Amino acid sequence: MQQILVVDDEVGIRELLSEILRDEGYQVRLAENAGQARAQRAQARPDLVLLDIWMPDTDGITLLKEWASAGLLTMPVVMMSGHGTIDTAVEATRIGAYDFLEKPIALQKLLATVGRALKRGEPQAKPMLMLATLGRAAVVTELKQRLERVANLKSPLMMVAEPGSGAELCARFVHQPNPLPGKPNAPWVEPENLAALAETPLDLLNQAREGTLFLPEVGDLNRTEQKGLLLIAGKLEKYNTRLICATSRALPELVAQGAFDAKLYAIIAAVTVNVPSLRQHREDIPDLANLFLLRGIEAKETPARHFSTAALNAHAGADGGERRNRRERRRAGAADLRRAADGRAVRVAARSAAARSARCVRTRLFRASHRQGRRQHEPRGRQRRTRTHTSLP
DSSP: OOEEEEEOSOHHHHHHHHHHHHHTTOEEEEESSHHHHHHHHHHOOOSEEEEESOOSSSOHHHHHHHHHHTTOOOSOEEEEESSOOHHHHHHHHHHTOSEEEESSOOHHHHHHHHHHHHHHTOSOOOOOOOGGGGOOSHHHHHHHHHHHHHTTOOSOEEEEOOTTSOHHHHHHHHHOSSOOTTSOOOOEEOOSOTTHHHHOHHHHHHHTTTSEEEESOGGGOOHHHHHHHHHHHTTHHHHTOEEEEEESSOHHHHHHHTSSOHHHHHHHTSEEEEOOOGGGGGGGHHHHHHHHHHHHHHTTSSOSOOOOHHHHHTTOSTTHHHHHHHHHHHHHHHHHHHHHHHHHHHHHHHHHHHHHHHHHHHHHHHHHHHHHHHHHHSOHHHHHHHHHHHTOO
């Protein structure tokens, strides 16, 4: 059953829309403000959102921008307003809204718009990964400001980043700082195999004409591939192409060792941006974990589930190192207790074994003494018979 999220601060409109849509066979979820709408979107992707523009906490246009910048605008959104203007409708459509309905909404127009929007919303898409999804920590904010300053430059750009730090997201932000849904993008070329730099470098450049050529790990290029990249670097202006490279390796050291061309390095690293690693903004880990889980759920790659608070906090926060130290201390203390317990157990076992051995010796001595005493009091004939009897095979 298709789900529709209705976001409106007027209870009468929410109830009326809910009744109409449920009668048409839709499952309806309700939110009276932007905060509740954010929470509903974080739980699951609705098939369609009916979003009021004028709300007391955050207006619908602002919420639409939030979803677009965070890569969460993967469902059709129909804006609603009783005081809308053409400019408002145009802005909403530019941001990514599917349509605009003016209140009071005619029943037939409502149902027709909902039907068209739901058809347009299939198939479901994963939430897009964008620069905003890297987090909200201070180092990420500084990174964005740095990227905004270099975005309009034409010179090659080098991203220095550890694997998994988001170098490609940064490169895409530079490629198109404000992507608009429905607007054709400039070419983005990222070769699957960097061997193309040696084989067909000019073909790559032609594909990226008027756009961006992104090379994810230039530290692994061999000499022939470096020559191809040097050829490309000399023709960027002619093809009006922006070259963005990324590496997790120390290129200056490779240059010093003779493994990387010094002239090429000087060209492609003229402008360098250092991308912070995830451990530099650990406080963003819970949001990132939830985002990737949401992507998997919405793409139906994983069943609906959620992370526990303990799991999310296990690696997040500025005091993560101190928490690790405490965990190590607890483990060390537990190990000491186990060793002490094992030592006590060994000593107790040794004492028990010694006691059992002593009891066995005493028992044998007692029995031997008892037998000797009995022999001394028995008649000679009986003793002789006994000795004779006990010597039989």
